Amino acid sequence: MLKLEKLTKTYATGDKALCAVDLEVPNGQVLALIGPSGAGKSTLIRCVNRLVEPTSGKVLLGGEDITSLGSSALRRARRNMGMIFQEYALVERLTVMENVLSGRLGFVGFWRSFLRKFPQSDVDEAFRLLDRVGLLEMANKRADELSGGQRQRVGIARALIQNPELLLVDEPTASLDPKTSRQIMRLICELCEERKLAAIINIHDVALAQMFVQRIVGMKKGELQFDGSPDLLTPDVLTRIYGEEDWKATITKVEEEVE
Amino acid sequence: MSSSTLEAKLGTQWRKPHFIKSPYTRYALIGGTIIYLVFAFNSIEVNWLRVSEGLVRGWRFISAFASPDFLSHGTDIRDGMIESVIMTVASTVVGILISIPIGLGAARNIAPLPIYLVCRTIVALSRALNEIIVAILMVAIFGFGPLAGFITLSFASIGFLSKLLAEDIEDLDRAQAEAIKATGSSWLQWINYGIQPQVMPRLIGLSMYRLDINFRESAVLGLVGAGGIGATLNTSFDRYEYDTAAAILLIIITTVMSLEYLSGIIRAKVQ
Amino acid sequence: MPIYESSAGKKTWQLRNRNAQLLRWFAYIVGVSVFMWCWNEISQATNWYFVWDAPRIATDIVSRAMPPKWSYVEKLWGPLWDTFNIATLGTVLALVMAVPVAFLAARNTTPSALFVRPLALLIIVSTRSINSLIWALLLVAIIGPGVFAGLVAIAIRSIGFCAKLLYEAIEEIDTSQVEAITATGASRWQVMIYGIVPQILPAFAGISVFRWDINIRESTVLGLVGAGGIGLQLQGSLNTLAWAQVALILIIILIAVIVSEWVSAKVRGAII
Numbered sequence: 027m028l029k030l031e032k033l034t035k036t037y038a039t040g041d042k043a044l045c046a047v048d049l050e051v052p053n054g055q056v057l058a059l060i061g062p063s064g065a066g067k068s069t070l071i072r073c074v075n076r077l078v079e080p081t082s083g084k085v086l087l088g089g090e091d092i093t094s095l096g097s098s099a100l101r102r103a104r105r106n107m108g109m110i111f112q113e114y115a116l117v118e119r120l121t122v123m124e125n126v127l128s129g130r131l132g133f134v135g136f137w138r139s140f141l142r143k144f145p146q147s148d149v150d151e152a153f154r155l156l157d158r159v160g161l162l163e164m165a166n167k168r169a170d171e172l173s174g175g176q177r178q179r180v181g182i183a184r185a186l187i188q189n190p191e192l193l194l195v196d197e198p199t200a201s202l203d204p205k206t207s208r209q210i211m212r213l214i215c216e217l218c219e220e221r222k223l224a225a226i227i228n229i230h231d232v233a234l235a236q237m238f239v240q241r242i243v244g245m246k247k248g249e250l251q252f253d254g255s256p257d258l259l260t261p262d263v264l265t266r267i268y269g270e271e272d273w274k275a276t277i278t279k280v281e282e283e284v285e
Numbered sequence: 286m287s288s289s290t291l292e293a294k295l296g297t298q299w300r301k302p303h304f305i306k307s308p309y310t311r312y313a314l315i316g317g318t319i320i321y322l323v324f325a326f327n328s329i330e331v332n333w334l335r336v337s338e339g340l341v342r343g344w345r346f347i348s349a350f351a352s353p354d355f356l357s358h359g360t361d362i363r364d365g366m367i368e369s370v371i372m373t374v375a376s377t378v379v380g381i382l383i384s385i386p387i388g389l390g391a392a393r394n395i396a397p398l399p400i401y402l403v404c405r406t407i408v409a410l411s412r413a414l415n416e417i418i419v420a421i422l423m424v425a426i427f428g429f430g431p432l433a434g435f436i437t438l439s440f441a442s443i444g445f446l447s448k449l450l451a452e453d454i455e456d457l458d459r460a461q462a463e464a465i466k467a468t469g470s471s472w473l474q475w476i477n478y479g480i481q482p483q484v485m486p487r488l489i490g491l492s493m494y495r496l497d498i499n500f501r502e503s504a505v506l507g508l509v510g511a512g513g514i515g516a517t518l519n520t521s522f523d524r525y526e527y528d529t530a531a532a533i534l535l536i537i538i539t540t541v542m543s544l545e546y547l548s549g550i551i552r553a554k555v556q
Numbered sequence: 557m558p559i560y561e562s563s564a565g566k567k568t569w570q571l572r573n574r575n576a577q578l579l580r581w582f583a584y585i586v587g588v589s590v591f592m593w594c595w596n597e598i599s600q601a602t603n604w605y606f607v608w609d610a611p612r613i614a615t616d617i618v619s620r621a622m623p624p625k626w627s628y629v630e631k632l633w634g635p636l637w638d639t640f641n642i643a644t645l646g647t648v649l650a651l652v653m654a655v656p657v658a659f660l661a662a663r664n665t666t667p668s669a670l671f672v673r674p675l676a677l678l679i680i681v682s683t684r685s686i687n688s689l690i691w692a693l694l695l696v697a698i699i700g701p702g703v704f705a706g707l708v709a710i711a712i713r714s715i716g717f718c719a720k721l722l723y724e725a726i727e728e729i730d731t732s733q734v735e736a737i738t739a740t741g742a743s744r745w746q747v748m749i750y751g752i753v754p755q756i757l758p759a760f761a762g763i764s765v766f767r768w769d770i771n772i773r774e775s776t777v778l779g780l781v782g783a784g785g786i787g788l789q790l791q792g793s794l795n796t797l798a799w800a801q802v803a804l805i806l807i808i809i810l811i812a813v814i815v816s817e818w819v820s821a822k823v824r825g826a827i828i
Contacts, residue, residue, distance in 0.1 A: 104738075119758070130740075153299075181736075339700060371594040374591065427606060431601050432601070508689060
């Protein structure tokens with residue numbers, strides 16, 4: 027279980043990205059984090075695995091306080107948290123296989139990783155995951171030869187090969203077209219289901235979030251504004267999160283599509 | 286279907302595909318490199334006794350940087366530096382003035398073919414000839430002194446600036462140039478309104494950069510008698526006066542640094 | 557861009573207002589006078605008698621140099637091989653030293669921006685401000701004449717050049733790729749080889765070939781100060797005023813430079 031206690035982040039510029047956020051994510055729950063740009067969604071995710079160092083507060087994963095860990099303990103903790111990025115963040119000049127295997131870096135020593143001699147079990151798992159995301163044939167392609175949707179699938183495989191308890195997903199669909207976006211979201215949610223993974227998914231597309239997850243958390247200016255199931259997301263709530271706008275169309279459209 | 290390939294792949298080793306696909310080419314390249322290195326190392330004669338003796342001298346030289354001697358040859362250093370600066374400034378100005386027409390001529394999109402070929406030849410010649418070699422010839426022809434250095438640096442600047450200017454003109458925005466042409470402008474007006482505004486910032490940046498290079502080069506031209514601080518430096522090495530040499534090198538380094546800093550500011554301003 | 561209205565109510569447009577215009581003229585005058593002063597100094601230091609005599613001397617030299625002494629080429633293969641080695645091994649040696657310097661100098665990889673980075677930048681600036689010929693002069697004085705001195709001179713001069721371009725490339729990498737590798741729990745060195753190295757590899761290859769090309773040019777003249785290579789033959793021929801040999805050597809150098817530039821362009825084209 028992931029638990030955030032009074033998590034606060036103030037950047038050196040004085041911007042308050044997170045103001046004492048409390049949040050609990052039970053095991054196996056997929057949660058969507060919505061909110062306008064600059065609400066602190068990305069910062070929240072990055073504070074969990076300390077890519078961004080929180081100013082104060084606690085992050086507890088399975089009872090362990092991540093904010094107090096030293097650098098090698100932090101690396102071990104990061105192995106339990108897979109991360110999926112907005113612009114895929116694949117290492118473009120490495121092959122698809124190397125990108126997937128890079129998810130195991132925390133488990134192998136420097137020289138093994140330098141010589142690309144990963145344990146056979148890791149290689150098998152990489153093949154299985156590539157097969158699962160439908161890219162088995164692409165294993166030896168360079169990452170920059172792939173299309174956006176394919177790259178994001180590699181990104182998913184890289185996160186999953188860590189065999190994490192928790193997925194941190196940062197705007198997985200922001201650079202994809204609507205159809206691919208849905209496919210990617212479906213894939214992420216299916217995989218979470220299969221592997222009983224908890225996940226925090228940052229997403230700005232409210233309709234997409236409603237379609238796939240059981241719980242939605244709304245953020246605004248570093249504070250939580252809403253926490254509940256997707257059908258509680260009324261125009262009022264959206265106004266609270268995003269500001270005044272005609273929200274009816276957004277919501278009804280989703281209902282039609284869900285049916 | 287994909288699952289059958291999956292079965293086939295499970296349990297097999299994965300190896301990164303090689304950068305060079307054909308194994309023959311790959312091994313030939315690796316083998317060739319090793320053979321070359323063996324031959325190359327064998328052909329270099331190193332007199333280690335001399336080197337170990339030299340290390341003591343090298344250390345003396347390095348420690349001379351702690352106590353550089355600016356004064357005992359103060360006038361020589363000053364005169365040499367002034368001469369270097371003069372050569373640098375004069376040759377950069379002349380280099381820019383000459384390289385503008387040549388740069389225009391060397392741009393395929395505005396120059397007719399015969400002019401293009403002539404200008405490209407000048408550029409290629411100037412770039413292929415090392416400054417020092419040009420300086421030797423100039424000294425032989427015009428005699429010792431800064432004039433030879435000035436001509437050398439101007440010649441080198443022409444090759445450098447014209448080439449980059451021409452490349453810049455070749456990939457400028459056609460639409461702007463065409464719009465000016467469409468107004469019925471003359472050729473010179475067209476250059477002035479359609480081309481010049483587009484390449485000017487870069488030309489200024491490149492000129493500053495060339496000023497910097499010319500100064501560095503002017504410091505060595507003295508070695509072959511073409512004026513500047515190089516002669517003073519050479520003398521101080523010959524006499525093993527490392528503290529004076531250190532002083533001269535320090536002056537060169539600081540000048541280059543400040544020139545670079547200055548040109549950075551100017552380039553940031555014009556762009 | 558000011559528009560003036562005269563007393564008659566007529567509007568005139570000028571590109572610049574009067575002060576800016578005056579400032580411009582002033583700058584021009586200063587520039588021209590500086591140049592005139594420089595020219596004056598040069599002309600005072602010049603023996604114009606020699607200059608007026610220059611065309612005659614030039615034709616004299618050319619007539620002595622033509623035809624080049626082709627048979628002399630036999631003696632040039634050895635020095636040419638030395639020149640090639642100086643440039644190639646010098647570049648390799650320089651790269652070996654430039655890579656760590658570049659990583660120490662780049663803002664995003666330096667272990668300490670306060671102490672290590674300035675030191676690395678100092679190495680870069682001081683090695684690249686000083687021409688390889690001066691380094692050769694210095695090294696000949698220290699470790700004696702020969703190919704080895706030339707090689708080390710080329711290597712030292714190239715450190716700063718390569719390290720500067722390389723650290724700029726390191727600073728421009730895509731940080732999200734590095735972030736992604738960090739997020740997997742990789743160690744510092746693993747992040748280096750998986751996140752950073754693949755991104756700068758093309759730049760590294762380009763810089764190496766580029767510098768090798770420049771080094772071929774520079775190593776042809778190192779012999780002038782006794783640091784080995786074809787420059788030694790050039791110096792010898794110049795000292796004995798054997799212009800036919802000089803002509804041949806210059807032709808050989810020109811060919812070497814053109815070939816190296818062609819090779820460098822080909823290789824860079826293949827990489828990028």
